[in-house]
Amino acid sequence: MKRLALILSLLATPVLAQDSAEAARAAAKALEEASVQLDEAESARDRVRALTRTVQAYEAGLAAMREGLRDAAIRETELSRRLQSQEGEIAQLLGVLSSMGGKAAPAAMLHPQGPVGAARAGMMLASVTPGLTAEAQQLRADLDEVSALRALQQSAAETLQEGLSGVQQARTELSQAVADRTDLPRRFTEDAVKTAILISSTETLEGFASGLSEIADNEVLTNLPPMGDRKGTLELPVQGEILRRAGETDAAGVARPGIVIATHPRALVAAPTAATVRYSGPLLDYGLVTILEPQPDLLFVFAGLDTVYGRAGEVLPEGSPVGLMGGGDGDNPSPSVDGGGAGRTETLYIEVRQGDVPVDPLTWFASDKG
Known part of the structure; x- marks a missing residue:
């Protein structure tokens, strides 16, 4: 299947670091499982779940491929510089090997000092030959590796573009599946007038959050899975790296109680646990x-989205898509040799509020990055 082409080519890449290769294998397995789920999906909810896993698997595979190609570019640069610095030595080595490669003429076997000199010269040559052979083998290995790395990077753009086309198609299908989904339970009905009044009368996220209960009509009690034992273990809602932690100031000198995650363009944001959508839409200067x-008394705020899924009052299962980041039609298909954050041009702001008080989101979310 075309969906598997990206990951399979990734797994065949010999220059991938171990971590990247393991991530690629995990992405391939997730992609296969999502494909099976998609084929077996009977309801809109099942289709949304399968397409969400498909998009996430594509994103993980693309990230692993970029990491591997970045390692390949760095390795090629190191080898090329080493070979350039040894040009003189390489020329001498090739000259010696060339002279040794032909058949010696009878006159060449004579030595000015006679048989004793010839014997000594033979002994010296015998002791030097293994070293010359080892250097020649190392040179050949380096040249072969440089050639393989260049060939890999020449084909990388096409392979990445294929993966990007696949994930873009999956995102489009996901958006349609979310629009077709009508079987989610609803906890309340949003009063559009009250919502507009609340937005216009508040100037801070704190003020808006404290008034969320005012926009709900016909609210009913919904039993969701308990959260106490999951504190500190929830997965971040988007694939990316922590750019700023709670309380750290940004370039404008503003410190916020939430964290900022750097993501690739159009990255999928998913619900880390089953939850009620209390609000979805534009707010103040936070964007969507x-x-x-x-x-x-526990709220997860995700701000900076370009597309939002779900409507206020709906109860989302864990892992449900809640939106997409911005950044155009997709990531830059060209791999970069810059740091691990290269290409992560979008930022998601995450704030957690407990009892109307902001708390460090990393007390709820697990992260070993950033």
Whole structure:
């Protein structure tokens, strides 16, 4: 299948670092499982779940491929510089090997000092030959590796572009599946007038969050899975790296109580746990915002989205898509040799509020990066 072409070519790449290769294998397995789920999906909810896993697997595979290609570019640069610095020695080595490669004429076997000199010269040559052979083998290995790395990078753009086309198609299908989904339970109905009044009358996220209960009509109690034992273990809602932690100032000198995640363009944002959508839409200077309530008096705020899924009052299962980041039609298909954050041009702001008080999101979310 075309969906597997990206990951399979990734797994065949010999220059991938171990971590990248393991990530690629995991992505390939997830992609296969998502494909099976998609084929077996009977309801809109099943299709959304399968397409969400498909997009996430593509994103993981693309990230692993970029990491491997970045390692390949760095390795090629190192080898090329080493070979350039040894040009003189290489020329001498090739000259010696060339002279040794032909058949010696009878006159060449004579030595000015006679048989004793010839014997000594033979002994010296015998002791030097293994070293020359080892240098020649190392040179050949380096040249072969440089050639393989260049061939890999020449084909990388096409392979990455194929993967990007696949993930873009999956995102489009996901958006349609979300629009077709009508079987989610609803906890309340949003009063559009009250929502507009609340937005216009508040100037801070804190003020808006404290008034969320005012926009709900016909609210009913919904039993969601308990959260106490999952504190500190939730996966981040998007694939990326922590750019700023809670309380750290940004370039403008502003410190916020949430964290900022750097992501690739169009990255998928998913619900880290089952939750009620308390609000979804534009808010203040945060752009598009989704606010989830996994339990009473606990809010997860995701701000900076370009597309939002879900409507206020809906109860989302864990892993459900809540939106996409911005950044155009897709990532830059060209691999970069810059740091691990290269290409992560979008930022998602995450704030957690407990009892109407902001807390460090990393007390709820697990992260070994950033």
